[in-house]
Amino acid sequence: MRSGKEAAGSRLRTALVCAGLGLAAVAPLLGTLRTDGFIHDDRWIVAGNPLLSGGWKSVGALFTTGYWEAARGKSASVQEYRPVLMLTFLLQRMLTGAEPGPxxxxxxxxxxxxSILVFLALAGRMDGVAAAxxxxxxxxxxxxxxxxxxxTGRSEVLAAALMLGAWLALDRKPPASTASRVAAGCSLYAxxxxxxxxxxxxxxxxxxxxxxxxxxxxxSRERRGVYCALLGCVILYGALRLTVLSHAAQVGTPYFADTSRLSALLTLSRFAALRYLWPSLSGEGSCPDYSRPLIPDAGPSDxxxxxxxxxxxxxxxxxxxxLFRRRPAGKGAPWSFWALAPCVFLLxxxxxLVPLDTLGAERFLYFPSIGLAALMGLLWKKASAAAPWPAGLAAAALVAWYASSTAGKNEVWVSDLSYYAAAVDCNPVxxxxxxxxxxxLVVRGRVEEGKLHLMKAIGLGPRIPQPYYNLARLAWDRRDYAGAESLLRRCLELDPMSPEAWVLLAVVAEKLGKASDSAAALARALAIHPGDPLAHYNFARLCLSRGLASEAAEHFxxxxxxxxxxxxxxxxxxxxxxLNPAADDLSSRSKVR
Structure with missing residues (x-):
């Protein structure tokens, strides 16, 4: 039994390790604080989400709205449910404003x-220095x-932190596994x-x-209560998800829609080795975009x-x-656990289990990489027993290499221009x-260069709607309304459920003197996405031009x-x-804002 002085020393060492880990985790990624604007999915989920502007009154709506629904409407091609994640964005929007830096x-x-929770979890399953x-x-x-x-990658990081907390709370035998610990662990899991x-x-x-x-x-008698509580959480989550989402597991167009099961399995195996395992070990070789046809399907002859x-x-x-043949090791965890268990979250x-619209993504490796880190800790422990100084120098060199590589990769996320340039560099098709x-490029005034990329996009993927929409925006900026209308019609042939395309078509039709077509396009946009602010704004303008004051006031x-x-x-x-004197209260509230 340790004395009070030894226990205090142990707590101090743990606190110092945790502080060092926090600094090590943050330092290579500080460049993200310089990010210019919102990049990729962040534009839709965070910047373009009207619920995040609603303050406390939006809390209930976040729990009854799909992850993509607020930005894309109920017809969003991907159906996901992440209200706790969105709640963190709402709270932060209320506390720190809409700027991306905070x-x-x-x-x-x-x-x-x-990273600190990883250390605390590993310290109970291996030597303390190896865990560090x-x-x-x-x-x-x-x-x-x-x-x-x-x-939007916060979903991976926050979920990992919550699951690590649940693991620390629930990894106890009676009597240490108290009702309060089980309740805390289940709450974190939920x-x-x-x-x-x-x-x-x-x-x-x-x-x-x-x-x-x-x-x-x-x-077993000791653990059945814990797992029954976890099962109850799963049932409640499933019921809530089924209630809120129009489709319980809709993931867009499946990546392997026209591929045999064998070919898909072979392709995934090759992808896992080259694009998951190798980048995890080396720090090189990952890509922001794995869209087809970058990685060809593997056939039986591959x-x-x-x-x-x-x-x-x-x-x-x-x-x-x-794992299943060896006798349980008590405090320690064998290599097999670290190689197998964290990879469960890649399933x-x-x-x-379910088809996805993407082959894979680097962010999916966040929690599974705990296994890789733990295996490296075990390997270092064995090496240090034989040769302490070389093992220490090798570990320091590896950490320095990883930190340098992380800082370099982080520069890609400084702006949308650098991000998409990196995506094109690694996936030119x-x-x-x-x-x-x-x-x-167009937004930054490099119009002709941007137009070349948009035309190349159409050449590479003639059935992808986004380049037609982006070219239509360029035509609108140049006041080529007829050209914009033609491009938008093509975009909507390919994706008739795009609310932003219908809104742009409406304002183009208005410029062309087609008021009825404009009204029809705005009605379609609102049918797809009733929470689209631009659709309401332009519908209000159209109503006002027609002398429909009450309808204009409603949409405004x-x-x-x-x-x-x-x-x-x-x-x-x-x-x-x-327009509507009854709206005075709304007017005063908006002016206060």
């Missing part, structure tokens, strides 16, 4: 917290860049599921952890794909056999990357609810009060 700062803090080495490796891994630098849906597999991870540490099977499949299958089987994105880069009022921070809000609120 939001990125919170992502950095969460990554530092996750593993945790600092986790803190600086380059494959974490996307998850931390992207605001919050994790409401942050990112892959957290639903946490009970499987916990069962493997229990096996490794000898806590008993899920159905010997390298078969080799990757055999290697991954062998590793999984060897780890499973070792939802493996195309084995991606129509979506060329389209987005073209639009970013709705616009003010959805976009209270708009620069024209005070002016529009005054107009509403003149």
């Amino acid at each position: 939001m990125h700062a919170v992502n950095l803090i969460l990554h530092g917290l996750a 080495v593993a945790a600092v490796v986790f803190a600086v891994l380059p494959v974490h860049t996307e998850a931390v630098a992207s605001l 919050a994790a599921m409401l942050t990112k849906e892959h957290a639903v597999l946490f009970p499987m991870f916990l069962a493997l952890s229990d096996r490794a540490s000898g806590l008993g099977a899920p159905w 010997s390298f794909a078969w080799l990757c499949l055999a290697g991954l299958a062998f590793l999984a089987c060897a780890a499973a056999m070792d 939802p994105t493996s195309h084995l 991606s129509a979506r990357a060329h389209s987005a880069l073209g639009q970013a 009022s709705r616009f003010l609810e959805l976009a209270p921070d708009d620069p024209q809000a005070a002016e529009i609120a005054g107009l509403v009060s003149r």
Whole structure:
């Protein structure tokens, strides 16, 4: 039994390690604080989400609205449910405003917290110094860049922190496993599921952890209460998800829609080896965009794909056999647990359970990389026993390399221009990357260069709607309304559920003197996405031009609810009060804002 002085010294060492981990996690990624604007999905989910402008009154709506629904309407091609994640953005919007810098700062803090929790979790399962080495490796891994630098990547980081907290709370035998600990662990687990849906597999991870540490099977008398509570959380989450979403598991156009199961499995195996495992180890080789046809499908004659499949299958089987055959090690956890258990969270994105619209993404590796970091900690422990100084120098060099690589990759996230330029560099055959880069160039005044990328996007993907929409915006800016109309018609042939295309078509039709077509397009946009502020604003203008004062006031009022921070809000609120005296209260509230 340790004396009070020894316990105090241990707590001090733990606090110092945690502080160092927080700094190590944040330092290579500080460049995200310089991010210029909102990049990629952040534009839709964070900047363009009207619910985040509503203050406290939006809290209930966040729990009854799909992740993409607020930005794209109920017909969004991807159906996800992440209200706790969105609640963090709402609270931050209320506290720090709409600028991206403070939001990125919170992502950095969460990554530092996750790194500390990794250390605390590992310290109970391996030597303390090895746990510290593993945790600092986790803190600086380059494959974490996307998850931390992207605001929407907060789903990965926050879910990981919540699951690590649940793991620490629930990894106890009676009498240490008290009702309060179980309640806390289940609450954290529920919050994790409401942050990112892959957290639903946490009970499987916990069962493997229990096996490794000898806590008993899920159905044992000591553990059945914990797993029944977790099952109750899953049932409640599933019921809530089914109630809110129009489709429980809609993920857009499946990546392997026209590919055989064997070819898909071989392609995924090769992808996992080259684009997941190698970048995780080396810090090089990842890409922001894996759109087709960058990675060709693997056929039965692809010997390298078969080799990757055999290697991954062998590793999984060897780890499973070792984990279930060996006698539980008490405090320690064997290599097999670290190789197998964290990878459970890759199952939802493996195309084995549900089809996805993307082959993969770097951010999916955030929690699974805990296993890689732990294995490196175990390897360092063995090496240091034989050669302490060389092992220490090797670990320091590896951490320095990872931190440097992370800082370099982080520069990609400084602006949308640098991000999409990097996407085109690593995937020059991606129509979506060329389209987005073209639009970013146009916005910065490099119009002809941007137009070339937009035209190339159409050449690479003639059935992708976004480049037609971006070219239509360029035609609108040049007052080529007929050209814009033609491009928008083509865009809507390919994606008739695009609210922004219908809104732009409406204002183009208005310029061409087609008032009825404009009204019809705006009605269609609002049918798709009733919460589109631009649709309400333009419908109000159209009604006003027709002398429909009450209808104009109604749509202007709705616009003010959805976009209270708009620069024209005070002016529009005054107009509403003149059109509809009953709206005076709304006018005064908007002016206060």
